[in-house]
Amino acid sequence: MADDRFSGNPLRDPNDRRLPRIAGPCVLVMFGVTGDLARKKLMPAVYDLANRGLLPPGFGLVGFARREWADEDFASRVHEAVREYARTPFREEVWRQLSEGIRFVQGNLDEESSYAELAATIDELDQLRGTNGNHAFYLSIPPGLFETVIQNLNRSGLSATDRGGWRRVVIEKPFGHDLSSAKELNQVLSTAFPSKSVFRIDHYLGKETVQNLLALRFANEMFEPVWNNHYVDHVQITMAEDIGVGGRASYYDGIGAARDVIQNHLLQLLALTAMDEPISFDATNLRREKQKVLSAVLPPKRPDLHTARGRYAAGWTGGRHVVGYVEEEGFKATSTTETFAALRVDIDSRRWAGVPFYLRAGKRLPRRVTEIALGFRKAPHLPFTATDTLDLGRNALVMRIQPDEGVTLRFGAKVPGSQMEIRDVNMDFGYGDSFTESSPEAYERLLLDVLLGDPPLFPQQEEVELGWQILDPVLDYWASLKSPPEDYESGTWGPASAHEMIARDGRAWRRP
Amino acid sequence: MIITLTHTDTSEIANALLKARSRLGSASGLVLTLIVSAEQRSFAKAYAAAQTAAREHPCRLVLVVKTSGKTDRLDAEIHLAEDVPGEVIVLRLSGEVREHSDSVVLPMLLPDSPVVMWWPANAPDAPGDDVLGQLADRRITDAASSADPIKALEVRAMHHSAGDTDLTWTRLTLWRALLTAALDQYPMRVLSATVVGPRNNAPADLMAAWLESRLKVTVSRKPSSGPGITSVLLETPGGDIVIAREDGKTASYAIPGQPRRTVALKRRDINELLTEELRRLDADDVYAAALATLLTRDGRTMPKPEPVRKRKEAGAIAAARVAKTGARAGSRKAARVAEALSRQEPPLPASHSHPHEPHTHGHVANAPAADSSPVVENAPASEKAS
Known part of the structure; x- marks a missing residue:
């Protein structure tokens, strides 16, 4: 079997610059989906990426919030946001592709059981959508809550990569309020994620x-x-x-x-x-x-x-x-x-x-x-x-x-x-x-x-x-x-x- | 704002354009000139598509329309709008002026920026030899507009020159991206491949040729009723990779050992295709390789080499173009070409694999490579020899 693998994809050619970079299959977990940023920027951006053919066929989007929503409620919320704020025109077939992978987990940021439920949902997506255990966590929440979430991700095994795939965490500014608090934040992050897996978003x-x-x-x-x-x-x-x-x-x-x-x-x-x-x-x-x-x-x-x-x-x-x-x-x-x-x-x-x-x-x-x-x-x-x-x-x-x-x-x-x-x-x-x-x-x-x-x-x-x-x-x-x-x-x-x-x-x- | 000029010449057009611009007060940030060879009846469609493309690539759009009028005259319309970037010049050529369209278009080109030529329909067999095609760095044709698209594509393949593309190729981009991503995820040796699509479907044939040129395996073509390519299968030791699209909108995507998924895979309209085309202004080697394979694969025979007479003609045309457009300052390649031409060296066989110089394809530099003449390939070689 080893002989059948190749090094370097024969369909890829550095001169073939028409071919876009398509992300590998993965699940994006969003904390704080009820916020403005998620609604006006993140959800439309996910759709626009899908519409431009840059998201993989196996892509899952999981929302996590306190609201009592079913998957469909969350999906319709995303749908609304996309309709209103997406940059590219709305196309039903793109939405269908995207909506198949949309899930919602109702829970509290500080409750361990919520994370167990989140883990189960992600597992299910891994099976169903072939996302290969690749997970990104987007923390669109106040920085004061970072520590709680990171600790819980760590405790529930969601940040562990022992079963293959990658884990990434995305945080928004502010990154602390002075030098010592920035160091503390980093300390917290590094307990669960290596530094190369931490993505600090400065949208500028x-x-x-x-x-x-x-x-x-x-x-x-x-x-x-x-x-x-x-x-x-x-x-x-x-x-x-x-x-x-x-x-x-x-x-x-x-x-x-x-x-x-x-x-x-x-x-x-x-x-x-x-x-x-x-x-x-x-x-x-x-x-x-x-x-x-x-x-x-x-x-x-x-x-x-x-x-x-x-x-x-x-x-x-x-x-x-x-x-x-x-x-x-x-x-x-x-x-x-x-x-x-x-x-x-x-x-x-x-x-x-x-x-x-x-x-x-x-x-x-x-x-x-x-x-x-x-x-x-x-x-x-x-x-x-x-x-x-x-x-x-x-x-x-x-x-x-x-x-x-x-x-x-x-x-x-x-x-x-x-x-x-x-x-x-x-x-x-x-x-x-x-x-x-x-x-x-x-x-x-x-x-x-x-x-x-x-x-x-x-x-x-x-x-x-x-x-x-x-x-x-x-x-x-x-x-x-x-x-x-x-x-x-x-x-x-x-x-x-x-x-x-x-x-x-x-x-x-x-x-x- | 539309300005109509009848019985005019190019300096009058240029003057009117300048006046209109200063009245609108818009700065000129145009990045390229797009020449469209339109016919009276396809005019509206071509105009709309080019306008859409101009949104992403603000350009000077020169629409060349040959009318059936017998008197020698040139009429022009200038379209400028506040909400649309770029400017549109419609040139209507009648009588003998039709034979000298290059003399009309040449003064209309934006200084020092790329030129793209697009034939929405009725493209010449050898775009690189066309009198307007020679003015362009990129020539875009569309085999789908002809009665026999596959034949049309083969003719393009025979006369291919660097800088040519056909929208047949552009139609494949999303498919190709998905197939490439599939092999990224499942890096297995491919044993064979199958492309399924209607019998007269040029994209399906070109897809098969591309797969064959990349994978070096047998690629078979199977018929279906469409629309367009309905599926592509890559056979690997671990099972088949299949991307199938029945309705022309949504595809199913299957990789061994993974659940089947759906993915949006729309047939794109002409506006989107043209917009993608304008994103790259250099020659597409991967396309050239696929075209070459198209001619040789699956029982097709290599076409006879072109007669030498034709080459000479092409060489002469290239020389004329260098003289006409004027070598851009600092274009060493152009200078070399001119030198080679003046020496009248015997042409070598043309080759599609042009040297991979990092994007130095300028105007004139591209011109000789653009027709099927071997001048460019020849010039550096002869320089080395001397």
Whole structure:
């Protein structure tokens, strides 16, 4: 029999690039199926994958929640979510294929018997759908419950791989709230799953544009030569939201903009922007470069001068009057949670020494936008009179992550007329103009990568810890102030202290 | 917005296009030019399919329509919409202009980006030798549009040049992906294979050819009443791998030792096929290998080699194209081709296995390889010899 096996599938050819990567047969177990994320993102993504022919014929989806649902109730819930939120058109035959493998287990996250029932359901699917004992657990639940679930998975033998197949666990941010809690979380995870089986989802990294950032930097010759402190004056990474906490002040309390966004998304974007070229784009090499640059990041030396925090006050945004953070439901009078955070970090490397990286994230800012902007130095000599170049700013290369993904190049051009007058203009590349309007959702890509076991887009524990090492001193400093953050009017670009912070260095925030 | 120009020429069209663009204020992020050779009666269908494809691949769509008019004239329509990316130029050619369609299309190509040519129906036997086909890096035909699809596919196979594809091949992608995944899961040596589908079904024949070229085993073809391929069976020492689809929508999927499962396997419409086609703009070697096997397998005989006269013609055409389109700056391959052409070296036999250079197929670089002339294969060899 051994002779009949082959090494390397004869139907596969590296030149045959039409053939998509189809995940192997497996069961995806979702905890927290009643949540928004599961309904709006995960379930539609599963369907879209199936519709694109990327899910294996043997695929099972198991929902786990407290609700008293039968398999059919859960299936109809998924059906609704797919109908409403899926990106690709609804097709009955795809749904039939998917629905054959849908199961629901009613239970409590902390009850051992529920896990026994879950194990029985998964076993049944293994038999019926030929899923080969491959199981992924998606924890779409508050981080406080991770420990309970992981321990129970471990106790009930669900995380054990002694009977063959693979086990993977998927968790969402936040990965802890400081360095020590991140380590604790990792401790818990590693009791049941080896580190290569833990997939930390940062959905930003699944976005096409973030991957395009790697293409822009490393597939082209024209950008890399200027990608250093000889030409770049400073870098601004912004993630702005126009919404507030939406009545969930109690949930947001103690988290804040820095923990919520800067620790993971913005530092990941920083790493991808600042890292050196990896030897290859496999997970190990990519991660190595990211870790290298993150470990060279210096936290602000003078947090009083190089950080700013704010809290939105009532105001008008987008033509609507909105309440301030302190008036949000569930707000605690003692809260010092910030809704806006900005900080300056430096990178201690030959490439970046002397180039500050300004990071800012906030809620209730004028518009929703995420971008990375490289501000270039001014030309050392301008052969024009000073009045000619009055309107000339810095050249800038802006990578727009969302919305309207693309790249903008900003440079000076002559204003038509007999006068020599130079003004900034934009050259735009819109990702959506040149490629598809139906590019896959970030979750689609990430979910498929989990099922394929392909980890390059997932941050690992080391990166998470490095992130906290950078942020912890800032958070400690803010905690030591024992005062609430400075108010800023809703619908403006953050508190005055943020503008003062960057003005101290002789620069100004870009208006994204 | 539709702009109609009658009795026009290409510079007028270009001007109108530029004006319209600045009025709409949209930035041009177009990635390719898609030339469609449409006939008056198939026009609407081709237009709709190309528009759908343009959604995923914003392009300049050039529809070339040859009318039955006797006077020499060129009429054009420019379609621009705010909700659709890309732009559409419909060119109606009458009288003698019909014979010089390349002179009309050439100025309409987007600078420095790939060109794809699509014949929804009535494709020439040798797309690579076609006067418009030569302008393109990729040529897409559809054997299913002809009265005898299998014959049509064989003719394509005989005249295949790198960059050609037929939608018959595209129709197989989902099947092929499933079969490949099946062997991933059940990595057993395949002893033989069977493809079942209607007698005149070109995809079924091509599937058999692909399996034979990959697996190097006997692949038999069995008839059924369709629709399309109804099943593919791979015989292994441990049992059969069977993917069967009776209704053209849902397939059953069986692997030895595992429960039978169903999987959606829809027959895709032309829009989806075209969209997949535009995703890759380089030559498809796997398809070329399958085509070569198609001609030799199952009692079919190898066709006679093409007459030498034809090759010379092709060489001349390629030379003309290089001259016309202008070698792209920095295209060393193009320079080599031009050099080889000027030396007028005797052609070597054409080969379908072109060197695996990592995606350097540019415009002109692809052009000579595109017709069945051996110029490209020949050029580097002669360079080495000298």
